[in-house]
Amino acid sequence: MTLPARPDVSVVVLNWNTRDLLAECLRITQACADGLTLELIVVDNASTDDSVALVRRDFPQVRVIESPANVGFAAGNNLGAQQASGRYILLLNTDAFLKPGALGAMVALLDAQPRAGLCGARLLNRDGSFQASHTPFPTVSREFLILSGLGRLFMGRHYPSRGPEREAGPRPVDYVEGACLLCRPEAYRQVGGLDPGFFMYAEEVDLCMALKRAGWSVWYHPEAEVVHLGGASSSLRRPEREGDLYVSRVRFFRKHYGPVAATLLTGLIYLFTAAKNVLHTGLRLATGGRKGRPVVSLSRLAAKLRAARA
Numbered sequence: 001m002t003l004p005a006r007p008d009v010s011v012v013v014l015n016w017n018t019r020d021l022l023a024e025c026l027r028i029t030q031a032c033a034d035g036l037t038l039e040l041i042v043v044d045n046a047s048t049d050d051s052v053a054l055v056r057r058d059f060p061q062v063r064v065i066e067s068p069a070n071v072g073f074a075a076g077n078n079l080g081a082q083q084a085s086g087r088y089i090l091l092l093n094t095d096a097f098l099k100p101g102a103l104g105a106m107v108a109l110l111d112a113q114p115r116a117g118l119c120g121a122r123l124l125n126r127d128g129s130f131q132a133s134h135t136p137f138p139t140v141s142r143e144f145l146i147l148s149g150l151g152r153l154f155m156g157r158h159y160p161s162r163g164p165e166r167e168a169g170p171r172p173v174d175y176v177e178g179a180c181l182l183c184r185p186e187a188y189r190q191v192g193g194l195d196p197g198f199f200m201y202a203e204e205v206d207l208c209m210a211l212k213r214a215g216w217s218v219w220y221h222p223e224a225e226v227v228h229l230g231g232a233s234s235s236l237r238r239p240e241r242e243g244d245l246y247v248s249r250v251r252f253f254r255k256h257y258g259p260v261a262a263t264l265l266t267g268l269i270y271l272f273t274a275a276k277n278v279l280h281t282g283l284r285l286a287t288g289g290r291k292g293r294p295v296v297s298l299s300r301l302a303a304k305l306r307a308a309r310a
Contacts, residue, residue: 008036008107009182010084011092014076016045018094019054021229026059028097034104039063043080045070073178074194074203081183081193089183095229096123096179102224106182109170109221117187117216118208120176121224122167131228134173134220137209140264143249147272170221174212178204179228187216195255200241202248209256243296243304246273250305266305273301 011029015022026040040062044052046069055062065079077091088110090103106119123131136142145151181204191210194203208218246269254262273296 005037007039007086009088009090009103010039010041010080010086011090012041012043012077012080012084013092013094014043014045014073014080015047015051015094016070016076017047017049017051019047019049019051021094022051023054023058025092025094025097026055026062029092032098032100032103034101034107036103036107039084039086041065041080041083043067043076045072045076072196072199073201074198075196078193078196081185081188084185086185089185089188091178091181091183093179093228097227098180099124099225099227102180102226103182105221105224109219110182110184113217113219115215115217116219117184117211117214118176119170119182119219119221119224120173121180121182121226122220122222123177123179123226123228126227126229131230132177133222134176137174138205138249138252140253140261140268143265144268147268167222170219170223172217173220175205175208175218176220177228178207179230180226181207184216187211187214190214190216197251198248199244200248201245202252206252206255243301246296246301247304269301270298274298 013022013025013029022042026042029040030038040059041064042051042055042059042062043065044055045067052064052066055064063083065083067076067079070076071079081089081091088107090106092098102121106121109119110116120134123133125131142151188207191207191214193207195206195210198206211218250262250266250269253265277298
């Protein structure tokens with residue numbers, strides 16, 4: 001009996017109530033396989049929009065893992081990675097769409113760099129403009145610039161919402177954005193995968209830090225282009241996602257830089273969240289509710305931070 005060949009890439013797609021995007025992501029992924037053999041795995045985080053039924057009806061070749069609850073981004077991806085059998089594991093968001101040649105380029109890089117634990121892609125907006133795709137590891141000073149708004153003036157292309165200019169050639173970086181990550185299974189499993197303590201946000205930063213500390217390198221490939229819409233699931237949770245973002249940042253600082261750095265960051269978050277609440281409340285009052293977006297309340301933020309430390 002001939003055993004089936006090992007797939008080149010196991011594609012793990014985590015879904016939470018993004019049925020239509022999920023279908024588009026699966027169709028595009030199959031069309032952009034670049035001649036590689038794929039194992040497609042969808043992990044559904046207890047969606048209520050019939051995502052699972054759609055996959056089973058329209059994509060019978062896709063393996064579906066149903067989580068009984070929304071366990072978050074990190075834990076959900078780990079469920080898929082644990083069952084992946086490919087030479088490499090691609091963690092792909094439902095709102096991230098491969099362009100032709102992207103997957104082949106990332107696979108070729110990991111083939112050529114045996115100590116590369118992970119490769120990230122060059123992310124594009126739907127209109128083809130650039131998104132920030134790789135960034136230096138966070139520091140207290142960088143977080144101050146971001147929280148205060150001064151980062152737009154002083155951080156250049158490393159500001160989180162600002163895209164990079166065109167760059168030539170793949171190269172090692174600190175960390176890559178998590179919408180599309182091609183991982184070497186032995187490296188991923190050596191560091192325990194994504195830390196499930198991160199419900200959403202900062203999990204890819206933590207993973208890249210863990211890989212580097214374990215002796216692996218992290219690479220960015222500008223010729224591997226992926227269209228990323230951004231916020232497909234998190235937009236369903238405003239303004240909760242802002243609180244989740246801050247909790248994840250503090251958790252990352254506590255884990256990697258210690259309690260003093262985490263305390264400093266927590267103080268900055270409280271300070272600038274209070275300032276934003278005052279500003280946006282004033283705008284809503286002055287404009288009859290036409291301006292001023294919802295901001296996570298200080299009491300809700302404090303509760304989230306306390307729960308994260310428990």
